[in-house]
Amino acid sequence: MSDVLAHPSRGPASETLLDVQGLGKSFGGLAAVRRVDLSVARGSVHAIIGPNGAGKTTVFNCITAFVKPSAGIIRLDGARIDGLPAHRVAAHGVARTYQNVRLFESMTAIENVLVGEHRRLKSSFLGVVLRTPGHRAEEAEARERARAMLDFVGIPHRAGTLARNMPYGDQRRLEIARALVGQPKLLMLDEPAAGMNPAEGHALVGLIERIRSDLGVTVILIEHHMRVVMAIADRITVFDQGAVLAEGRPTEIQADERVITAYLGRRATAAEVEAVEHLSEEASIAEAGAA
Amino acid sequence: MSVNLQVSNLTVTYGAIAAVRGVSFSAAAGEIVTIVGANGAGKTTVLNALCGLRTIGGGAIVLDGEDITALPPHERVRRGISQVPEGRRLFGRMTVAENLEIGGYTRSDRAEKRHDLDHVLELFPRLKERYRQLAGTLSGGEQQMVAMGRALMARPRFLLLDEPTMGLAPQIVDLVLESIKRVNREGVTILLVEQNAYRALEIADRAFVLESGEISLTGPGDVLLNHPQVRSAYLGFDG
Amino acid sequence: MTAAAETKAPGPLSEWLRRSTWVDHILLAIRIVVALVVLVGLVGSIAADTYSAESWISFIVFGLTIGSVYALIALGYTMVYGILRMINFAHGDVMMVGSFAGLFAANALAGAGVTSALPLLALPLILAAGMAAGALVSIGIERVAYRPFLHVRSLAPLICAIGLTFILEYSARGLFGTRNRAYPGFGWMEGSVVVFGITLQIVQIIAFAAAIVMLAGLLAVVRLTPLGKAMRAVAEDRDAAALVGIDVARVIVATFAIGGAMAGVAGVLYALVFKQITVFMGFFLGVKGFAAAILGGIGNLGGAMLGGLVLGLAEALGPALLLEGFHIPAPYQLKDVIGYGMLVLVLIFRPQGLLGERLSTKRA
Amino acid sequence: ETVGPVTDDLGVVEIPKGQPILIGGYSSQSGGDTNQGIDELRGAEIAIGDAGGSVLGFPVKLIGEDAQCTAEGGQTAASKLAGNRQIVVVVGPSCSSGARVGAPILWNVGISSIAFGATSPALTAPDRPDGFKGFLRSVPNDLKSGQFTAAYVYDKLGLKTAATIHDGSPYTEQLVQAFAKDFTAKGGKIVAAEAISPSDTDLRPVLTRIAQSKPEAIFSPVFVSSIGFLLRQKQEVPDLKNTLIIGGEGTFSANTIEAAGPSIVGFRIVGPSTDLFSSQFPKFVEKFRSEYGEAPIGGFSAYGYDATLLALDAIKAVGKTDADGNLYIGRKALHDALMASKGVSGLTGTLTCDANGDCGAATYAIWEFVSDDPSSFSPGTNPKRIYP
Amino acid sequence: MTFAAVTSSYRLERRRGGALAEALRIGLFGGLAAIAFALVGAYTIMDGRPVIEGVLTLAQTVLVTIGLATGAFGARAAGAAPAATRLAHGAAAGLLAGILLAALVLLVSSVNLRATLVAASPALVRALSFGLGLASTRALACLAVGGAMLGLAGSVLTVLPPVARRAVVAGLAAAVAAGLFRDVFASILDNVPGLRGLESAIFGFSGVNPAAAVVLCLAAAALSVGRSALRGRALSERSIALRKRIGLALMIVAILALPLVTNAFVAQVAMLVALYILMGMGLNIELGLAGLVDLGFVAFFAVGAYTVALLSSNTPFAIAHVSFWIALPIAVALAAVAGLLFGLPVLRVRGDYLAMATLGLGEIVRVLVLSDALAPVLGGSQGIIEIARPRIGGLVLNTPADLYYLALAIAAIVGLVSWRLQHSRIGRAWLAVREDEDVAQALGIDLVAMKLLAYTVGAAFAGAAGAVFAVLIGSVFPHSFQLLVSINVLAILVIGGLGSLPGVVVGAIALIGLPELLREFGEFRYLFYGLALVAMMHLKAEGLWPAHAKETSHV
Numbered sequence A: 001m002s003d004v005l006a007h008p009s010r011g012p013a014s015e016t017l018l019d020v021q022g023l024g025k026s027f028g029g030l031a032a033v034r035r036v037d038l039s040v041a042r043g044s045v046h047a048i049i050g051p052n053g054a055g056k057t058t059v060f061n062c063i064t065a066f067v068k069p070s071a072g073i074i075r076l077d078g079a080r081i082d083g084l085p086a087h088r089v090a091a092h093g094v095a096r097t098y099q100n101v102r103l104f105e106s107m108t109a110i111e112n113v114l115v116g117e118h119r120r121l122k123s124s125f126l127g128v129v130l131r132t133p134g135h136r137a138e139e140a141e142a143r144e145r146a147r148a149m150l151d152f153v154g155i156p157h158r159a160g161t162l163a164r165n166m167p168y169g170d171q172r173r174l175e176i177a178r179a180l181v182g183q184p185k186l187l188m189l190d191e192p193a194a195g196m197n198p199a200e201g202h203a204l205v206g207l208i209e210r211i212r213s214d215l216g217v218t219v220i221l222i223e224h225h226m227r228v229v230m231a232i233a234d235r236i237t238v239f240d241q242g243a244v245l246a247e248g249r250p251t252e253i254q255a256d257e258r259v260i261t262a263y264l265g266r267r268a269t270a271a272e273v274e275a276v277e278h279l280s281e282e283a284s285i286a287e288a289g290a291a
Numbered sequence B: 001m002s003v004n005l006q007v008s009n010l011t012v013t014y015g016a017i018a019a020v021r022g023v024s025f026s027a028a029a030g031e032i033v034t035i036v037g038a039n040g041a042g043k044t045t046v047l048n049a050l051c052g053l054r055t056i057g058g059g060a061i062v063l064d065g066e067d068i069t070a071l072p073p074h075e076r077v078r079r080g081i082s083q084v085p086e087g088r089r090l091f092g093r094m095t096v097a098e099n100l101e102i103g104g105y106t107r108s109d110r111a112e113k114r115h116d117l118d119h120v121l122e123l124f125p126r127l128k129e130r131y132r133q134l135a136g137t138l139s140g141g142e143q144q145m146v147a148m149g150r151a152l153m154a155r156p157r158f159l160l161l162d163e164p165t166m167g168l169a170p171q172i173v174d175l176v177l178e179s180i181k182r183v184n185r186e187g188v189t190i191l192l193v194e195q196n197a198y199r200a201l202e203i204a205d206r207a208f209v210l211e212s213g214e215i216s217l218t219g220p221g222d223v224l225l226n227h228p229q230v231r232s233a234y235l236g237f238d239g
Numbered sequence C: 001m002t003a004a005a006e007t008k009a010p011g012p013l014s015e016w017l018r019r020s021t022w023v024d025h026i027l028l029a030i031r032i033v034v035a036l037v038v039l040v041g042l043v044g045s046i047a048a049d050t051y052s053a054e055s056w057i058s059f060i061v062f063g064l065t066i067g068s069v070y071a072l073i074a075l076g077y078t079m080v081y082g083i084l085r086m087i088n089f090a091h092g093d094v095m096m097v098g099s100f101a102g103l104f105a106a107n108a109l110a111g112a113g114v115t116s117a118l119p120l121l122a123l124p125l126i127l128a129a130g131m132a133a134g135a136l137v138s139i140g141i142e143r144v145a146y147r148p149f150l151h152v153r154s155l156a157p158l159i160c161a162i163g164l165t166f167i168l169e170y171s172a173r174g175l176f177g178t179r180n181r182a183y184p185g186f187g188w189m190e191g192s193v194v195v196f197g198i199t200l201q202i203v204q205i206i207a208f209a210a211a212i213v214m215l216a217g218l219l220a221v222v223r224l225t226p227l228g229k230a231m232r233a234v235a236e237d238r239d240a241a242a243l244v245g246i247d248v249a250r251v252i253v254a255t256f257a258i259g260g261a262m263a264g265v266a267g268v269l270y271a272l273v274f275k276q277i278t279v280f281m282g283f284f285l286g287v288k289g290f291a292a293a294i295l296g297g298i299g300n301l302g303g304a305m306l307g308g309l310v311l312g313l314a315e316a317l318g319p320a321l322l323l324e325g326f327h328i329p330a331p332y333q334l335k336d337v338i339g340y341g342m343l344v345l346v347l348i349f350r351p352q353g354l355l356g357e358r359l360s361t362k363r364a
Numbered sequence D: 001e002t003v004g005p006v007t008d009d010l011g012v013v014e015i016p017k018g019q020p021i022l023i024g025g026y027s028s029q030s031g032g033d034t035n036q037g038i039d040e041l042r043g044a045e046i047a048i049g050d051a052g053g054s055v056l057g058f059p060v061k062l063i064g065e066d067a068q069c070t071a072e073g074g075q076t077a078a079s080k081l082a083g084n085r086q087i088v089v090v091v092g093p094s095c096s097s098g099a100r101v102g103a104p105i106l107w108n109v110g111i112s113s114i115a116f117g118a119t120s121p122a123l124t125a126p127d128r129p130d131g132f133k134g135f136l137r138s139v140p141n142d143l144k145s146g147q148f149t150a151a152y153v154y155d156k157l158g159l160k161t162a163a164t165i166h167d168g169s170p171y172t173e174q175l176v177q178a179f180a181k182d183f184t185a186k187g188g189k190i191v192a193a194e195a196i197s198p199s200d201t202d203l204r205p206v207l208t209r210i211a212q213s214k215p216e217a218i219f220s221p222v223f224v225s226s227i228g229f230l231l232r233q234k235q236e237v238p239d240l241k242n243t244l245i246i247g248g249e250g251t252f253s254a255n256t257i258e259a260a261g262p263s264i265v266g267f268r269i270v271g272p273s274t275d276l277f278s279s280q281f282p283k284f285v286e287k288f289r290s291e292y293g294e295a296p297i298g299g300f301s302a303y304g305y306d307a308t309l310l311a312l313d314a315i316k317a318v319g320k321t322d323a324d325g326n327l328y329i330g331r332k333a334l335h336d337a338l339m340a341s342k343g344v345s346g347l348t349g350t351l352t353c354d355a356n357g358d359c360g361a362a363t364y365a366i367w368e369f370v371s372d373d374p375s376s377f378s379p380g381t382n383p384k385r386i387y388p
Numbered sequence E: 001m002t003f004a005a006v007t008s009s010y011r012l013e014r015r016r017g018g019a020l021a022e023a024l025r026i027g028l029f030g031g032l033a034a035i036a037f038a039l040v041g042a043y044t045i046m047d048g049r050p051v052i053e054g055v056l057t058l059a060q061t062v063l064v065t066i067g068l069a070t071g072a073f074g075a076r077a078a079g080a081a082p083a084a085t086r087l088a089h090g091a092a093a094g095l096l097a098g099i100l101l102a103a104l105v106l107l108v109s110s111v112n113l114r115a116t117l118v119a120a121s122p123a124l125v126r127a128l129s130f131g132l133g134l135a136s137t138r139a140l141a142c143l144a145v146g147g148a149m150l151g152l153a154g155s156v157l158t159v160l161p162p163v164a165r166r167a168v169v170a171g172l173a174a175a176v177a178a179g180l181f182r183d184v185f186a187s188i189l190d191n192v193p194g195l196r197g198l199e200s201a202i203f204g205f206s207g208v209n210p211a212a213a214v215v216l217c218l219a220a221a222a223l224s225v226g227r228s229a230l231r232g233r234a235l236s237e238r239s240i241a242l243r244k245r246i247g248l249a250l251m252i253v254a255i256l257a258l259p260l261v262t263n264a265f266v267a268q269v270a271m272l273v274a275l276y277i278l279m280g281m282g283l284n285i286e287l288g289l290a291g292l293v294d295l296g297f298v299a300f301f302a303v304g305a306y307t308v309a310l311l312s313s314n315t316p317f318a319i320a321h322v323s324f325w326i327a328l329p330i331a332v333a334l335a336a337v338a339g340l341l342f343g344l345p346v347l348r349v350r351g352d353y354l355a356m357a358t359l360g361l362g363e364i365v366r367v368l369v370l371s372d373a374l375a376p377v378l379g380g381s382q383g384i385i386e387i388a389r390p391r392i393g394g395l396v397l398n399t400p401a402d403l404y405y406l407a408l409a410i411a412a413i414v415g416l417v418s419w420r421l422q423h424s425r426i427g428r429a430w431l432a433v434r435e436d437e438d439v440a441q442a443l444g445i446d447l448v449a450m451k452l453l454a455y456t457v458g459a460a461f462a463g464a465a466g467a468v469f470a471v472l473i474g475s476v477f478p479h480s481f482q483l484l485v486s487i488n489v490l491a492i493l494v495i496g497g498l499g500s501l502p503g504v505v506v507g508a509i510a511l512i513g514l515p516e517l518l519r520e521f522g523e524f525r526y527l528f529y530g531l532a533l534v535a536m537m538h539l540k541a542e543g544l545w546p547a548h549a550k551e552t553s554h555v
């Protein structure tokens, strides 16, 4: 299975895969993102956390050319990708999922994945019309790969199901499969665990781990489930009000007073205690997972 | 102001597939009832059937002794059922203010509405800052707050919440759960669907587990919280 | 790349070149070509000096008159579209029905002597007849072409509306005959007034004023009344609207009724301005109304008004203004080329129409 | 082929006793030219009615088909009629484009057709292809009317400048061209050649443009709706107040008066000219009105009547009965009889067919509307014949 | 009309009154339908057209159908009530309808309504009095009682067991269809040697003979019973497959043999259907797959037709005199270029804006072609005539039948190309663009390229159709390229089922073939066409042959 999915271009060229400098984005008068610098190391899992409305999704949108940044430079593997149209950003090796799942609803799961392969397939118009042997071979390969990918994310039995008829959790997995199958260098997950119960979140952690280790894909994820974040992230960037509040390893972040104030809330002392307790509980689980 | 909801033998099908099969439960006035279940278990479907968004295949829904099974959704709202739907379903091209205001569409008591609005803004101060922004451009968490606020503006007697903490930062999760409790204390009966089963069961008076469209377990919230089956399947505590 | 090269701000041109695609280049080329054509046409036309200043003013008045008719139709279109995302292809024929209802009412009133006794009362009565007929037909359309397809994702409503176009036109043909009907005039409406040295027909002023009054009325309904709020909610998300207690079915019917009444008014005013009607007049006027609605940004009431006037002006002025310079034979035969050409050009540069909001892309 | 008592090169139609004689008809019954086509077929129906509904003791039945005003419509309708072997003769179509493809299809199976609206000169040109040999028409072709109009404007009225407006239909365009050709040949000047579309309602911009070149007359053979707008809106263009407007025979109807309202007075049209026309036509209109609830919309119903008259006369001439009372009609014989029609007094004048199938009365007159009351429509009084 | 149309997740249902009230409501609608039918003038005209010679005219057939339907629906509204109640309700509905029609007759005969309603004529009263004396009590009673009888008959249908009901309906339908499509059937009998005698036995001058009608009715009923019996039996998978294959083979034979056994008219209609299939497959690429609404589609058709005209006409307009086989690929290529040029400006325009933009572009092309300005090049309103017909060796493809085979061959090729594209990365990319442009783009799909490709390919197909059209007619006129053509093609797609190739075929047959065969309705053809559009959408909103519900497994 993993040979079908194997990534051809492994091996670090440089340490930093994604390099964002001075990114800014404002909507009308509202500065949703202000002068954000972000650098993501190759092969790492990098988490972005922060209060609601902090600008996390907007950063994703800027990187994937969903919205046009107002300022800043974005580099992937040393190449400028800001200002390019979305499909060319994708061609550089960026793939993502969405906070509100966005699948091709009236296509089946496997077709969704096949669309994800578009970039990899090379058949020309004439090749398709004349049904050349090359095209047929490629098509068969693509299907095999798509099946393998569904298997990889754990929903092989859904291949023929229309995307809109799948339960939410499976839709999230399908979205990941669709993004992954194009062999991106960078996979950006926007709240992948939202709407999952803790047990399912746990399974997701395993999936992300495998994406990194088996497929060698660098992952950025936005997440509010601390359990997931702490279990998987190599580094964490904390956003607040459109700017970076803190950045560091999980242990550093969970000890950061500012983060606790801004993100975990300071209300009734009891709640605060509970929250911190909660957090350390997650951390111990994360460490157990890492061991 | 007592509400009593009685659901018996509820069945909902999508084409050939029965998403909910013969579900019966009840909620007494002032209770918080929680539904726990895996993805695709049919939780959303049950809620939608209760507020009339799904035509049901069989069964009966009785509110305060009145059979509301065949009523259209808006009639049910008038009888005090309100929902915070999955995925928020805000009116994206209306401002936060308009969304909140339209939440009180069925009401004509201006002063009271004003009061409730203040209440909501007090509950979610963030919304005050975003008051004139189009709801569709809010961040996920902000949208969730508006959805809650909108449902509260109808002054429901019976509030259905479908994953109200989805996508919320931990600090807001607390806030929302706190506000649910508060609303409940004010006399609103609550039916809560929540993936964060741990927190949901904590505040629930009673709960049941939905598995593939059928109820597999039922009991008081704290009992289910410690039920081994629940702990392994929904809370992520192995063993 | 060195740090020095980085910090040096790239010139706007090279930055544009880096970001743009060949499509951008072609669009730029189109922009330049259009500008050139317009320029040459303008210069040529002005150099040709065919028209006197009075003629130019007349062209503008003509453009505004037909433009207000387009605007009246577009308002109804946009109203229904804005709420229900349905192109009611039969809208033009609803207008035709309204026009005929107005005619019969006018004939009846004239027969009963009301028109001559109370000439000022007759007009509102005739308008009311047109509105009532338009609203009724429109509600029928909702029943047949819209309601049954509420829960399916399909173009069925569009096709049904097209079917209804045929049904309405050919039924009307069978019922009322094909002959051109003269619309009765009212004494006080026939004359003209001179404003700033420009002769204006009173009916033209009425049509223009009616368009503005209707725009204001519709805006008031949509912005201020609970019904309007409910309409906007239904427009966005029907399920959510039901969840806040809105009777979706009623709102939809009301929307169709208002849209139909608008069409009825448009039909009567059209007939008052142009004085004759036929059963087949609805289709082309409907298409033009649709074009005006799109031009202004469909779903936007002010846009419909603006779109109608701009389209009317383009048709009336365009040939004289642009084609005269090229010495093209029979330039007014090409007025639709100018009208639609302008529409396409506007859409190239503002895909959402003049006043339309950007089609809400879902949030990521 | 020989059937019963008749031998014919092209075939024989046998009509058993008691069965109807079938006459096919095709015209525009849908789309923009509906009015014209329906008028024509109704005219044909009335001609049959006037003949007592029967010829040679056999009932006559008209089978009308919709040919729209397009080539493909004509082709389809003609194929349908051609497929029915009982059809004796066909009247129609309305439009030259339809006739161009339809007539050869019919003639291919030996059916002659008599058009009531297709006026393109090419259809009856001496060098027309063989497929058109079976094509005749009761309506005069465009050239004649163009010549007549030019002569009237230039020679009679002494006007030297004129403008033309057509509506993009082949019919009006051809008329306008024929007029322009003759008018310039005589020494006149076409100062503006404009075109509109039948769906246009606001003609004031075009009229304003025309006004710049100050023509003494405007020739515009467009149809009723357009002429209504044109006449009414002319009043609003100051420089055209006194310009003479001359229309085509498509507007020879009461409905034109209704469409144009008070502005009709002084409007002149080119139309057929005979005294017969004047005496028979009002009766025809009355019959039409009582049958269909409205008077003819345009001026073409009379040609439908005349085409059918020719057909009935020819059938009467060549139909033969056998001892059992069955009727036999030879197709070639019928065609010959049609081509030989001579001095048939029709509604539009005395019809005589020439060697190329042109049977139209071909004498024209200028008629002027003198009153704006639609019920006063009556050729002779309103409109009044003013020339010759 | 975008794909993102707002939909509800639930049906809005009307609250119904009691069953009898419901039945009377249906009776009211039935009566109004009958009145409308009479007042638009259709009744008097269709009364002259026998369906069953000497027994039933077309007008009466429609009236009877309305009566039966009223009864059936009226009875059905009573749901599971006992049979007697249902019969009573059906009869009541029919009676009400009959009374309404009688009231109309009374009104028309006593008041002159013709100033407003032109068809409210003495002829109508005459026709609706059935020779029982003009609007006499007897005639009026006959209408009312007739309505009740028909309503009763209609309700009997609902209480019959399904087998019997199907048999009755099939029998009646067969008899009526034979009368309605007399010309077609007669021409088939006429063309097949040995059956000529049968023609005059079965058919009269314009309808079917009564005796033959009875025989046909019985035969169809028997056939229906037989089929029901067969359906009852469980069939093995293999025999189902076999039957499917036989069915397919029969269909192909029928398609190939059609023009041979019928007459030129049917061939002509078949030819038009084939042309619309070609165009439909083109628009299917644009709209069905890529989701690009195009109301200016006819422009590509025009480009194809005019290219052939300019290249192979025998008039001064010709710029070359090449054979059709050379002109065809050039026409296709030029149409494709036109598609590209259309596509470019409207690339960023979406949904309904796109519909209007393309409609505008299509109209621009039509107006230009028609204009005096371009008349020296394109012939203006006089068109271009004398287009040379295609030849194969010495054989000139001249008749509609010949050209039908030509169009069919091209359609087969285009169908294959469509199918292959649809099931490739290109087709999937189109679907993705249709479903969600943003996401598609984020997956690396070049929106611009894919949209332009869709326009280009779709236009090329339409260009091929236009080329064949030009040689079919032998001339091109601007009036053949109306907006209505684009609308028709769109309707074909939706009625057939968006994105479905067999749907295009079925849709074209339904929307182009049927109306041509329904020429009997004369000037009311488009009225019935409109009714058919609405009815078909109500029967199957997702299309007659929807794109495969591709779901293979669930849960």
Ligand SMILES: Nc1ncnc2c1ncn2[C@@H]1O[C@H](COP(=O)(O)OP(=O)(O)OP(=O)(O)O)[C@@H](O)[C@H]1O
Pocket (backbone or CB within 6 Å): A027, A028, A030, A032, A050, A051, A052, A053, A054, A055, A056, A057, A058, A059, A099, B137, B138, B139, B140, B141, B142, B167, B169
């Ligand atoms: N299109 C837009 N127009 C106007 N404001 C916007 C738009 N998109 C986002 N915003 C605003 O920008 C801010 C950042 O939004 P963003 O979606 O990036 O937040 P987030 O960090 O992802 O939050 P969450 O965790 O709740 O998803 C929010 O205040 C939001 O309201």
Ligand SMILES: Nc1ncnc2c1ncn2[C@@H]1O[C@H](COP(=O)(O)OP(=O)(O)OP(=O)(O)O)[C@@H](O)[C@H]1O
Pocket (backbone or CB within 6 Å): A164, A165, A166, A167, A168, A169, A195, B014, B017, B019, B037, B038, B039, B040, B041, B042, B043, B044, B045, B046, B086
């Ligand atoms: N519109 C639909 N058509 C067909 N099947 C559907 C539809 N909506 C839901 N289902 C199916 O019904 C079942 C129950 O779905 P439901 O949304 O109620 O689950 P849920 O418990 O709310 O899950 P989640 O936690 O993911 O929200 C699932 O198997 C789902 O695939």
Ligand SMILES: [Mg+2]
Pocket (backbone or CB within 6 Å): A056, A057, A058, A099, B139, B140
């Ligand atoms: Mg977010």
Ligand SMILES: [Mg+2]
Pocket (backbone or CB within 6 Å): A168, B043, B044, B045, B086, B162
């Ligand atoms: Mg759910």
